[in-house]
Structure formats: C-alpha cells, structure tokens
Amino acid sequence: MPKYKGEYRFSFGPWNIDEGADPFGPAVRRPERLAKKIKTAKQLGFDGVQFHDDDVVPDIDTKTPAQIAREAKRVKRMLDNEGLQAEFVAPRLWFAPQTVDGAFTSNDPKCRKYAIERSRVAIDIKNIIEAPWMVMWLAREGSYVRESKNPRIEVLQIRDAFNELLAYDPTLMILVEPKPNEPVDSAIIPTIGHAVGLGFLTDDPARVGCLVETAHSVLAGLDPADDMAYALAFDKLKSVHLNDQGGLKFDQDKSFGSFNLRRAFNQVRVLEEYGYGRHGEWVGFDVKTMRTQKQRVNTKHLANSRQTFLFLLDKVATLDKKIEAQLVKARDYEELDRYILCHLMGVKY
Ligand code: XUL
Ligand code: MN
Numbered sequence: 001m002p003k004y005k006g007e008y009r010f011s012f013g014p015w016n017i018d019e020g021a022d023p024f025g026p027a028v029r030r031p032e033r034l035a036k037k038i039k040t041a042k043q044l045g046f047d048g049v050q051f052h053d054d055d056v057v058p059d060i061d062t063k064t065p066a067q068i069a070r071e072a073k074r075v076k077r078m079l080d081n082e083g084l085q086a087e088f089v090a091p092r093l094w095f096a097p098q099t100v101d102g103a104f105t106s107n108d109p110k111c112r113k114y115a116i117e118r119s120r121v122a123i124d125i126k127n128i129i130e131a132p133w134m135v136m137w138l139a140r141e142g143s144y145v146r147e148s149k150n151p152r153i154e155v156l157q158i159r160d161a162f163n164e165l166l167a168y169d170p171t172l173m174i175l176v177e178p179k180p181n182e183p184v185d186s187a188i189i190p191t192i193g194h195a196v197g198l199g200f201l202t203d204d205p206a207r208v209g210c211l212v213e214t215a216h217s218v219l220a221g222l223d224p225a226d227d228m229a230y231a232l233a234f235d236k237l238k239s240v241h242l243n244d245q246g247g248l249k250f251d252q253d254k255s256f257g258s259f260n261l262r263r264a265f266n267q268v269r270v271l272e273e274y275g276y277g278r279h280g281e282w283v284g285f286d287v288k289t290m291r292t293q294k295q296r297v298n299t300k301h302l303a304n305s306r307q308t309f310l311f312l313l314d315k316v317a318t319l320d321k322k323i324e325a326q327l328v329k330a331r332d333y334e335e336l337d338r339y340i341l342c343h344l345m346g347v348k349y
Contacts, residue, residue, distance in 0.1 A: 004313060007277035010306050011048035011087040011284045012041065014055045017299055020291040029295045038078050044303050048085040050284055051075075052092040053122035056129060060121065061096060068121060072128035079129065086131035087282045088175065088239065091115075091122035094139035094183065102140045104161035105154040105188065112157070116164055123169050132280060133238060134165075135211055137177040142184035154188045159201045166204050175209045175238050179216040182251050191220050192227040196234050213241035213286055214267065215251050225266035232274050241286035242267065242305065253288035256305035257312065265344060268312040283309065319343055 014037045019027035034055065041049050054060045057071045079086055093103035093115050101107055103115035119134075126134050141158060143149050166172055176198060180190035189195055192212055199208030210231045217224035231237035244254040244264065257264035277283070285305040289298045319340075327336040342349040 004272060004317060005275040005278075006272050006313075007275075008283050008309075008313070009047040009085075009277060010309075011046060011050050011282050012302055013050035013052070013284075013286070015052070016285065016287055016289070016302060018289050020289060020293075022291060025291075028291060029289070029293070029298055032298075034075070035078055038082055038084065040299055040302075041084055042082040044299060045306065046084070046302075048087040048282060049079065050087045050135070051089050051125075051129070051131070053089055053118070053125050054092050054095075056089065056125050061118070065121075065124070068125065069128060072125045076129045086126075086129040087284065088131050088133045088135045089122050089126035089129065090135040090137060090177075091119045093118065099140055102142070102149075102154075102184075103138075105141045105149060105157045107149065112161075116161055119161070119165055120168055123165065123172055127169070127171075133173040133175050133209070135175045135177055135239070136162075137179065138187065138189050139179075140184055141189065142181075142187040144185045146186065151188060155198070155201070158189070158198065162198075162208065163203045166202060166207055173207050173209060173238070175211045177211040177213060177216070177241065178220075179213065179251070180220040182219070191222060192217070192231050196231060196236050199236065208236075209238040210236045211239040211241060211284075212237060214243050214256070214263075215245035215253055215286075216241075218245040219248065219251065221248070223266075224263065225270045228267060228270045232270070232276075237276075237281065239282045239284055240267075240271070241284050242309065243285060243287045253286055255287050255301045255308070256285060257308040258304075261312075262340070262344060264308065265312050265315055265340075268309060269316045272313060272316045285309075315344060323349075 014034055017032055017037050019029045019031055021027040056075045057068050093099050098111040098114040104112060106112050176195035178189050178191050178195045180187055189198055192210055195210045199205045202208050212227045212231055214224040217227040228237055242256045244256055244259040245252050246259045287301045287305050289301055323339055339349055
C-alpha cells in the first residue's frame with residue numbers, strides 16, 4: 001500500500017533562481033548559468049524543470065531553426081545527464097517589441113502573426129526536450145484601456161491561435177495558466193473557469209488543460225484549493241504553480257505556505273484526495289528568491305517550498321478521518337475548525 005494516494009514529481013523553472021531586480025531597483029545577485037540551475041534542481045531533490053522557450057534558447061528571435069534545434073538538444077543532454085525531465089515549455093509572448101499590445105490579441109495583424117510563429121518555435125523546442133506540454137500564460141492578452149480592444153473578438157482570436165497550434169502539432173497539449181492582471185490591467189482569461197471554458201471553444205478540447213497558480217487565484221479573489229478542485233472536476237488540472245501571496249497586491253510568488261499555511265494545507269488536501277500525479281500531473285513551484293537573500297542562499301525558497309509541501313502531505317494523511325466525518329455529520333463546523341487548527345499546530349486535540 002503506498003503511503004499517499006498521489007504520486008508527486010516536483011519541478012521549478014530557471015526564472016525561480018533570479019537576481020532580485022524589481023521595478024524599483026537593479027539586480028542584487030549574479031546571474032547563474034542554466035547548467036548550474038539544472039544541477040541545483042537535482043541536488044534539491046526535484047524531478048523536472050520547467051522552461052520558457054528562451055530559457056532553452058536565449059535570443060531565440062535571432063536564431064535559425066538549425067541553431068535552435070542544436071541548442072535545444074544541448075539542454076536535453078544536460079537534463080538527461082542529471083536524470084531530470086522537462087515538464088513544459090512556455091512561449092515568452094510578452095517580452096518582444098511585437099507583443100507590446102498583446103500577442104494573439106494584438107491590434108496589429110503582423111504582431112499576431114509573430115505570436116503564432118514564435119509559439120510554433122516553442123512547440124518545436126518542447127518536442128526536442130520531450131516536455132509533455134506547452135503552458136500558455138496569456139500575459140498581455142487583455143487591455144489597459146477597455147475600449148482599445150473588442151473583448152469578444154479577443155477570446156475568439158485566442159481560440160483561433162490555439163486551433164492553429166493544435167493543428168501544427170497533433171500531439172500538442174496546451175495548458176492555460178490564468179492570471180487576472182499584471183502586466184495588463186484586465187486580462188481576458190482571468191480565472192480557471194475562463195481557462196476551462198476556453199478549452200471547450202477549441203477544435204480539440206481534450207488537448208487543452210489548465211495550470212492553477214496559488215498567487216493568481218488569490219489575486220482574482222478566489223481560493224486556490226477550490227480553483228484546483230474545479231479544474232480537477234473537469235479532468236483539466238495537469239500542473240500547478242504552488243507559491244503564496246499576501247492579499248491583493250503585486251504578484252509576490254512567496255514560498256509555498258509562507259503566508260497562509262491553512263490555505264496551503266487545503267491545496268495539498270485537494271491534490272492528495274484526488275490522487276494527483278497518477279496521470280502524469282506535476283507539482284511545480286513558481287516561487288521567487290527574496291530580494292534580500294545573498295548569493296549563496298539563493299535557492300532556500302525552493303527547498304523550503306518542497307519541504308513544506310511534504311510536511312503538509314503528512315498533515316493531510318494523518319488527519320483523523322473518523323473525527324472529521326463525525327463532526328461533519330453532527331454539522332459541528334466550529335469544532336471541525338478547531339480540530340483542523342489543533343492538527344496543523346501539532347497540539348493535542
Ligand atoms: C507569471 C507566471 C509565469 C508563468 C510561466 O505570473 O506565473 O512565470 O508561470 O510563463
Ligand atoms: Mn506561474
């Protein structure tokens with residue numbers, strides 16, 4: 001009998017070991033090479049790495065298909081040497097001059113074309129490094145000024161773009177990672193409900209899934225565990241970006257559980273009760289190095305987040321199901337609340 005219902009494989013992306021620049025100040029740590037970050041992933045007990053297309057191939061827009069393939073193969077070898085898998089590739093559709101006004105929803109048709117072409121390149125890279133899916137964080141699909149775009153057309157433009165990409169690669173699986181704002185004022189696919197719905201608009205809904213990020217749900221005023229549960233009810237949750245967020249402010253990407261431990265417990269509970277991971281789903285941590293960390297302790301947030309997940313998994317497994325059921329049956333939710341708090345604090349109930 002396995003100890004847990006779920007099977008957990010952990011990942012993070014190279015951007016999660018960062019130099020600490022923010023809109024108000026420059027970098028405070030030296031950049032690290034991708035090869036070192038990949039080795040760190042292994043040393044910290046992770047199983048895979050997530051990538052943006054240009055994490056794999058820097059300066060991607062200046063390179064030929066042959067150069068891109070060569071560099072992607074190099075990264076695949078780095079992963080193989082460490083016994084790690086690539087989890088996903090996400091096209092960075094928010095950085096180039098062509099994506100200032102959005103990618104698939106830009107008002108300029110030449111820019112929309114760029115977004116499709118760039119996504120095709122990302123799919124080629126994904127296939128070379130053998131990642132199971134492409135993640136779409138639709139960063140600039142939305143508006144700063146509502147009247148600048150037609151929101152109904154925007155949804156259909158994203159649908160059409162997805163259809164082109166699904167047709168380009170019949171093995172492609174797209175995961176939509178919703179976020180309500182930042183960088184745009186108002187995102188057109190702000191919540192998991194929107195992401196699930198978008199999948200059903202495409203030519204092949206079975207190949208469009210979701211990724212729920214804790215901080216993004218909180219920014220939308222929603223509960224991340226409930227968002228995960230919603231996507232699971234549709235069989236759409238293939239990945240998560242666990243982190244934490246202190247209310248409605250900028251996207252903080254704090255270490256998992258660091259702000260609201262009970263909320264973190266409930267995310268782990270939803271995943272574990274479903275048996276998450278048994279169908280190839282991953283647990284990713286989209287956590288940021290605190291700006292105050294010094295160079296040699298710049299990965300503690302990753303190790304800590306993974307460890308907190310495992311501690312909480314134990315809390316889920318050791319919750320007394322009989323007590324829980326009795327209190328639910330008696331509808332004594334005040335007592336259930338107290339039992340959960342005692343259990344989380346590790347004090348006698
Ligand atoms: C942005 C965000 C991204 C995606 C990957 O808030 O979470 O890092 O996870 O493109
Ligand atoms: Mn994320």
